[in-house]
Amino acid sequence: LTDRSQNPxxxxxRLYVDSPLGAGTVLTLARDQAHYLVHVLRAKLETPIRLFxxxxxxxxxxxxHISKQSVELRALRLLCPQTAEPxxxxxxAPLKKQHFDDTLTKATELGVxxxxxxxTERTQIREVNTARCRLLIKEAAEQAExxxxxxxxxxxxxxRLLAAWPSDRTLFLCAEAGSACPINxxxxxxxxxxxxxxxxxxxxEGGFSVAERDAVLKREEAVAVRLGPRILRADTAALAALACxxxxxxxxxxxxxxxx
Amino acid sequence: LTDRSQNPxxxxxRLYVDSPLGAGTVLTLARDQAHYLVHVLRAKLETPIRLFxxxxxxxxxxxxHISKQSVELRALRLLCPQTAEPxxxxxxAPLKKQHFDDTLTKATELGVxxxxxxxTERTQIREVNTARCRLLIKEAAEQAExxxxxxxxxxxxxxRLLAAWPSDRTLFLCAEAGSACPINxxxxxxxxxxxxxxxxxxxxEGGFSVAERDAVLKREEAVAVRLGPRILRADTAALAALACxxxxxxxxxxxxxxxx
Numbered sequence: 001l002t003d004r005s006q007n008p009x010x011x012x013x014r015l016y017v018d019s020p021l022g023a024g025t026v027l028t029l030a031r032d033q034a035h036y037l038v039h040v041l042r043a044k045l046e047t048p049i050r051l052f053x054x055x056x057x058x059x060x061x062x063x064x065h066i067s068k069q070s071v072e073l074r075a076l077r078l079l080c081p082q083t084a085e086p087x088x089x090x091x092x093a094p095l096k097k098q099h100f101d102d103t104l105t106k107a108t109e110l111g112v113x114x115x116x117x118x119x120t121e122r123t124q125i126r127e128v129n130t131a132r133c134r135l136l137i138k139e140a141a142e143q144a145e146x147x148x149x150x151x152x153x154x155x156x157x158x159x160r161l162l163a164a165w166p167s168d169r170t171l172f173l174c175a176e177a178g179s180a181c182p183i184n185x186x187x188x189x190x191x192x193x194x195x196x197x198x199x200x201x202x203x204x205e206g207g208f209s210v211a212e213r214d215a216v217l218k219r220e221e222a223v224a225v226r227l228g229p230r231i232l233r234a235d236t237a238a239l240a241a242l243a244c245x246x247x248x249x250x251x252x253x254x255x256x257x258x259x260x
Numbered sequence: 261l262t263d264r265s266q267n268p269x270x271x272x273x274r275l276y277v278d279s280p281l282g283a284g285t286v287l288t289l290a291r292d293q294a295h296y297l298v299h300v301l302r303a304k305l306e307t308p309i310r311l312f313x314x315x316x317x318x319x320x321x322x323x324x325h326i327s328k329q330s331v332e333l334r335a336l337r338l339l340c341p342q343t344a345e346p347x348x349x350x351x352x353a354p355l356k357k358q359h360f361d362d363t364l365t366k367a368t369e370l371g372v373x374x375x376x377x378x379x380t381e382r383t384q385i386r387e388v389n390t391a392r393c394r395l396l397i398k399e400a401a402e403q404a405e406x407x408x409x410x411x412x413x414x415x416x417x418x419x420r421l422l423a424a425w426p427s428d429r430t431l432f433l434c435a436e437a438g439s440a441c442p443i444n445x446x447x448x449x450x451x452x453x454x455x456x457x458x459x460x461x462x463x464x465e466g467g468f469s470v471a472e473r474d475a476v477l478k479r480e481e482a483v484a485v486r487l488g489p490r491i492l493r494a495d496t497a498a499l500a501a502l503a504c505x506x507x508x509x510x511x512x513x514x515x516x517x518x519x520x
Contacts, residue, residue, distance in 0.1 A: 109496050
């Protein structure tokens, strides 16, 4: 969607790296990432690139050396300092492959801070390849100009998540009809500031069971929200809820631009 | 996402038909739809089904006759009368296959009333198979419990769409940074009622060109809106904008449930 011609650094290949960044820092990419940079992103020795590590902001960097085995990079100057990001978790049942991949990618673009796959009564998909998820998330974050990677947890049973639920985190359960509150109304009531801790719960295809819904809503931190009169697929509901959350409680009300 | 055990009619196969519906109406499904009902939705002679046509509400129906060539249906009783729906268009550049398919499906779930594929300077995909789009939309509407099908237009150049733009329809251009207004702020300013006519404009991967953006924003009905500081892919932007629109200006603030 971005008009990359407006800001030349947006056309530079951008990589997440797992090491500290500062002016002059030299780092070596291992085989996989070196391959990705050279063969997928098609970087050459003279290509300017950008690096981020989730902590030190966005850096302009140069390629110091390319060999068949590895690539050496040198961080040059800070393009954008690290800033605070909204704190919102997405707790959602895993879905069939393409649908869950899309959920991970789009949730990353939409600025989710943590994704917790939850196993519920009606969850059909019980196995999540977390390493593969991390890779998808990393690539989405690189392209979305995010300064962090969202965390992804190992899948866990809903009951176990609830038992350890932090009492300072509001939990919005996407539910249908019943006594659920229209989402914007609920979000406006609980809108706080960047330090607000929130989570969005989305069930599997087929929904949460009544017992599960009751168990969630028994918690004091829980609010049932509804996303209109139509039936949404689970992946659509997750993204819609996250977009509404960002627009109301997240960093969308700000007029600060993307990473420069 | 729905808990279909709560409302048994939600488990019934649901079909869009292109003919009037009333108590006792008998209609014959042609080969394609008959095949879909019997072999995809696995309906049998005794299976209760639901029908809608975009005008007469949601109907309980029975299968009167199944043969190899066709299926005869009889509408029995009105389950839910036709109601007014929000009037929001999505004007977006076509995308690569899976991304555009998802956009059509999810926009239908999110209650879009009309989809206009626009050809822009940077639109890579210039051909849209509108018949195939209609089929995807129909199936999404059947499953989303919608009472209508959104209209899909033939793809047309942006300039042609703008030249014929109706002066009573507000146009929200999803843009980045610049002087764009945070989306919820813009929507709240223009929030009217169910009769409000709105449209959301989303560019292709690579965005609208500066000239295109200027041409859109020169119109008095146009407002530039932004969807936060991160870079969203075109399909993510379309769905996020539509979700925010429904939550603010559409039918999500209402507490009326889905079709019964």
